[in-house]
Amino acid sequence: MTNHPDRPEDSSDTPEFLTYPDLASRALAGSVVAANDELFAQRENLISAHQPAFDPADFGHKGKVYDGWETRRRRDDGNDWAIVRLGVPGVVHGLVVDTAWFRGNYPPFVSVEAVAMDGYPSVPELLEADWHTLLPRSDARGDAPNYYAVDSDRRWTHVRLSIYPDGGVARFRVHGEAVPDPDFLVGTIDLAAAENGGRLAFASDAFYSSPAAIILPGRARNMGEGWENARRRGPGNDYAIFTLAHRGAIRHVEVDTSYYVGNAPGWVRLSAVDLPSGADLDTGADSGPGWTDLLARTAVQPDTRHRFLVDAAVPATHLRLDVYPDGGLSRLRAWGELSAEDLESARLRYDQTRP
Numbered sequence: 001m002t003n004h005p006d007r008p009e010d011s012s013d014t015p016e017f018l019t020y021p022d023l024a025s026r027a028l029a030g031s032v033v034a035a036n037d038e039l040f041a042q043r044e045n046l047i048s049a050h051q052p053a054f055d056p057a058d059f060g061h062k063g064k065v066y067d068g069w070e071t072r073r074r075r076d077d078g079n080d081w082a083i084v085r086l087g088v089p090g091v092v093h094g095l096v097v098d099t100a101w102f103r104g105n106y107p108p109f110v111s112v113e114a115v116a117m118d119g120y121p122s123v124p125e126l127l128e129a130d131w132h133t134l135l136p137r138s139d140a141r142g143d144a145p146n147y148y149a150v151d152s153d154r155r156w157t158h159v160r161l162s163i164y165p166d167g168g169v170a171r172f173r174v175h176g177e178a179v180p181d182p183d184f185l186v187g188t189i190d191l192a193a194a195e196n197g198g199r200l201a202f203a204s205d206a207f208y209s210s211p212a213a214i215i216l217p218g219r220a221r222n223m224g225e226g227w228e229n230a231r232r233r234g235p236g237n238d239y240a241i242f243t244l245a246h247r248g249a250i251r252h253v254e255v256d257t258s259y260y261v262g263n264a265p266g267w268v269r270l271s272a273v274d275l276p277s278g279a280d281l282d283t284g285a286d287s288g289p290g291w292t293d294l295l296a297r298t299a300v301q302p303d304t305r306h307r308f309l310v311d312a313a314v315p316a317t318h319l320r321l322d323v324y325p326d327g328g329l330s331r332l333r334a335w336g337e338l339s340a341e342d343l344e345s346a347r348l349r350y351d352q353t354r355p
Contacts, residue, residue, distance in 0.1 A: 015147050017094025017175045021194050024159065024174035025049050027216050027225075028087030028194060032069075033158075034123045035082035040070035041168060043082050046161070052100040052170035066101060070168035080107075081162040083126055088178040088195050089116065089157045091353055095135055096173035097161065098145040106142035107163035111135055114156035116355045126158060132355065137164065155179045155353035178245075179353050182346040185246065185338055192319055192334040193217070197245035201318065202283040204238045205229035211240035211321070211329075214256075220330035223259040228328035236285055239322040243281075244334070247274065247342045249313040250294055254333035255321075256305045264302040265327030270295040270334075272316035287320055297324065305331075315339070 024030040027049040035043040040062055045052075046069045058065040071080040092114065099106040113131040121129070132154075140146045140163075161172050178197040185196065192198040192215050200212040207230035213220075214227045229238045250272060257264040271291045275281065282288040294310045319334055338346065 015094055015149060017149060018096075019200070020093050020175040020177055021199055021212060022173045023086040023088055023090045023092070023176050023178060024084045024172060025087060027213075029217060030087035031085045033083050033085050034126070035069065035080070037071040037080050037166075038069060039072040040064075041066040041068050043069045045069055046082060046169060046172040047084060048171065052098065054101040066168055066170070068100070068102065068168050068170035070102070070105065071163070071166045074166040077165075079162055079164045080166050081160055082172075083123070083158060083160045084172065084174070085158050086156065086174060088180055088197075089155050090176040090178040091155055092134060092150045092152055092159070092174055092176040094150055094175045095148040096145050096171070096175070097140055097148070097169055098171040098173070099140060099142050099168065100145070100170040101143060102168040102170060103143045105168050107140055107165070107167035107169065109137050109164035110140045110146070111137040111162045111164075112148075113160045113162070114158065115160075116155055116157045131160060134159065153353065154355045155350070156355070179350055180245075182343060182350050185343060185346055188251065188335050188337055189245075190333050191244045191246070191248045191250060191336045192242050192332060193245060199243050200240060201243045201281060202241040204240070204285070205326070208328075214329050214332045215242060220256070220258060223328065223330070226259065226328055226330035228260075228263065229323075229326050232326040237322055237324045238326045239285075239320060241281065241283060242319045242321070244317055244319060246338055246346050247315055247317045248336045248338045249315055250310055250319070250334045250336040251313050252307065252309045252335050253295060254305065254307050254331065254335070255300060256329060256331040256333075257300060257302055258305060258330045259303060260328040260330065261302045263328050265300060265323035265329070267297050267299050267324040268295070269293070269297045269322040269324070271320045271322075272314065273318050273320070274315045275317045281318060291320065294319075297322075
């Protein structure tokens with residue numbers, strides 16, 4: 001299988017909303033719950049976490065096999081659609097409709113709608129719901145990632161991608177701010193977890209893969225599902241900074257180097273800072289004033305899940321992971337609690353984003 005060359009997502013001029021996690025991703029437990037047609041290629045491919053691949057020699061009984069969602073050629077005036085349940089409810093800041101490898105069979109126009117529904121609605125219930133427009137019918141290019149910024153401050157649970165009149169889409173990304181139900185933020189939780197609202201704020205290097213992967217749910221299944229930076233040939237070290245799901249006190253941490261055998265860090269360090277709302281985050285090579293060590297520089301082993309208690313749990317809004325001098329991790333966990341005041345703040349945020 002061939003990976004698409006020169007993917008524009010790797011370019012420095014891509015939209016800022018790509019810094020937010022993909023709330024629709026299968027890696028975050030998203031699901032394509034329905035589609036009106038998927039004759040040529042199945043709908044589930046839309047939210048696959050990996051880049052779309054292509055094998056020019058791969059044909060099946062129904063025609064060319066595509067790593068994406070593809071509908072049959074329409075002979076009426078309608079259009080095709082697919083409904084995605086977001087892995088985590090959230091405020092959508094941008095959309096990517098990637099038509100990679102679809103050249104003579106891509107949809108020339110797309111639109112996206114959203115809805116917020118409590119619980120686990122059935123497909124018939126979703127079809128009867130009151131959908132709201134995130135992206136009006138817009139032009140789309142073939143064999144390219146189509147970027148669409150979204151101006152919305154509401155929280156959504158499902159999105160519907162419509163294509164006009166038919167065709168193929170390789171990937172559908174829904175980038176935004178996770179706003180989970182605060183009823184599940186009680187007790188000891190992983191404050192860094194993407195499913196709780198944590199996200200990557202800065203990375204010194206993401207040559208092979210982004211550190212955003214190490215706060216995803218579950219265990220990594222291989223080295224490709226973690227963070228791997230380039231081999232460092234100069235001074236200094238690599239690091240990543242995460243915005244915590246909510247302000248909280250971290251009690252113990254987990255640094256997992258599973259599957260990183262010859263390329264794990266030699267040492268790691270974890271530090272935290274408590275920033276007021278709206279304050280600038282220092283992303284410099286050395287942690288500046290206000291940062292407190294949770295785990296001083298400590299030796300780690302390859303292919304090992306490490307757990308460390310934090311001596312002094314202090315309120316924090318951001319967590320910094322330093323690896324020395326470089327190397328990969330599969331997962332990072334920061335277990336702690338929200339204070340009563342911080343939990344109330346989370347509830348307020350949840351209510352403020354209600355549609």
